[in-house]
Amino acid sequence: MIRTMLIATTGLAAFGAGASAQSAEEQLESRYRALAAIIDARLEREAVPGASFGLIHDQSLVWSHHYGVEDKETGTPVTGDTVFSICSVSKLFNGVAAMSLVEEGSLDLDQPIFDYVGTDGPKDETGAEETATLRNILSHVSGLPREGVEDFWTDTSFPDTAALMASTSAHDQLYRPYDHWQYSNLGMALIGEAIAGASGKSWGDYITDTILTPLGMSETRTDMPFEEVGNGFARGYYVRNGKGERAPVPEHTFKAYAPAAGIASSVNDMAKFASWHFRLHENGGEEILKATTLRNMQRVHWVNQDFDGPAWGLAYAANRYGEKTLWGHGGYCPGSRTEFVMRLPDKTGYVMMMTANDVITGFYTRLAYDFLNAKVTAVHGADDEAAEDEEDTGEVDTEAPDVDLSDFEGYYAPENYDWDRYIGIDDGKLFSISVFNSDPVKNMEIFVHDEGDRFYRQRDDESEGEPVIFERDEAGNVVAIVQHSYRSYKR
Secondary structure, three states, X not given: OOEEEEOOOOOOOOOOOOOOOOOHHHHHHHHHHHHHHHHXXXXXXXXXXXXXXXXXXXXXXXEEXXXXXXXXXXXXXXXXXXXXXXXXXXHHHHHHHHHHHHHOOOOOOOOEOHHHHOOOOOEOOOOOOOOOEHHHHHOOOOOOOOOOOOOOOOOXXXXXXXXXXXXXXXXXXXXXXXXXXXXOHHHHHHHHHHHHHHHOOOHHHHHHHHHHOOOOOOOOEOOOOHHHEOOOEOOOEOOOOOOOOOOEOOOOOOHHHHHHHOOEEOHHHHHHHHHHHHHHHHHOOEEOEEHHHHHHHOOOOEEOOOOOOOEEOOOOEXXXXXXXXXXXXXXXEOOEEEEEEEEHHHOEEEEEEEOOOOOOHHHHHHHHHHHHHHHHHHHHOOOHHHHHHOOOOOOOOOOOOOOOHHHOOEEEEOOOOOOOEEEXXXXXXXXXXXXXXXXXXXXXXXXXXEEOOEEEEEOOOOOEEEEEEEEEOOOOOEEEEEEOOEEEEEO
């Protein structure tokens, strides 16, 4: 597989020879290398054709990593400008567009959606006191069904506007609004029609004029640009068969369902979208939306009464990473998968997109957050409140050992087992992160230098654990690590 990697952070010092304390910047670079190695190894094992990852802080894409190819036939490497189907992350753009029309008075959050689209709603035998509205659709509590009357996701036979409108009355209302959470692509498609009607433009043109062009998202499309496969657009691939093979997704457009899943974008463009959020939250005022409107969209409008289910704002999902909340959306559609989340107090954003829909992109954004966020905010800055909130400030508080720790950094793997690990440098010590572990950060180990090439594992109570020995070849290069008598070789 062709792998490309871009470190967009500037001014980070390189490791020098000899023993010295590592700066926060150097520690962060070591973690970037570790994460890149984990992404490559896991995606190669999963036979993912292509993927792109981006980390945003405030107004900059500070690091990105790209894996594989845009298309198996052309072999074009993935870059930061490669456009992927972002699937349901499209709903964020749909929500922002709808709220811009609410601000100008062309749409009303609590007006029945069917007043705007010119068709009857589903048959309702629920005794609902109100019908589907922009407000309850954006939080997925409208009671509308998830999909249309036919299964068009498996064969990409998405309906056009006329077919969508003609089929709406064939549905049955599932629930009364606000009784239950039910994700609804149908509802989002209807919002797209309401946007078109209220704006006097096609949905795609309104998204482009109102969001994409002002933010400089020049590579982003409002439907699938299959004419650019291998020349900037990454083709999706279906789940693997019994032989491990993936079939390419056929050319298609999302048509009336584009507001639910039809946008294609790149890591570089999604960084601009994230930066807009951070900018508007910090500066206030108005840019595309009023800051107060965006803040309202990113507060919880719906959560189960026992707080044990999905929590949603208006179009935005509240993702709980431990005790922290990140706002964003995931995407899952034919041949592609995407995750986009933002930790607003820290002004950090994470995006992962790939051309396979049977690999969970959210695993990588959660891994990156757990592994990088404290170091990123330490290096690039964060609000005082956010900096105080982080347990790990990224500051170097350990004396430098009398060895060059960079000798030991790298990817190590044993024979015949998948206990692969990456050894990196952190606070005058080494960290060992398992490549294929289900929770790599939680199970990360710390090695403290003892003497020569001998370290010991630091236990959770900071006491001394078992010895860890590195081995060198005749030229003095580190070639292996031995722990618990298990030997892993440096690649």
